[in-house]
Amino acid sequence: CLRPQKALLLELEGLQGKPVEGFRVTLLDGGDLYNWEVAISGPPNTYDEGGYFQARLKSPIDFLTPCRPFGS
Known part of the structure; x- marks a missing residue:
């Protein structure tokens, strides 16, 4: 199992390393890994165009x- 901090860091690096058009994630509170802001x-x-x-x-x-993949 990954420690929570490591799991969050891997998720963040994945989202920022391969940006998705129209999607942004940043850390809040001076880089607190446990507080994210997501913008879409x-x-x-x-229907949501321009939103x-x-x-x-x-x-x-x-x-x-x-600790295991979902569905196992």
């Missing part, structure tokens, strides 16, 4: 990471 731009030719959606994700310090 509505894709063209959809801008933000969310704050806060992970508990002691959250459990999966």
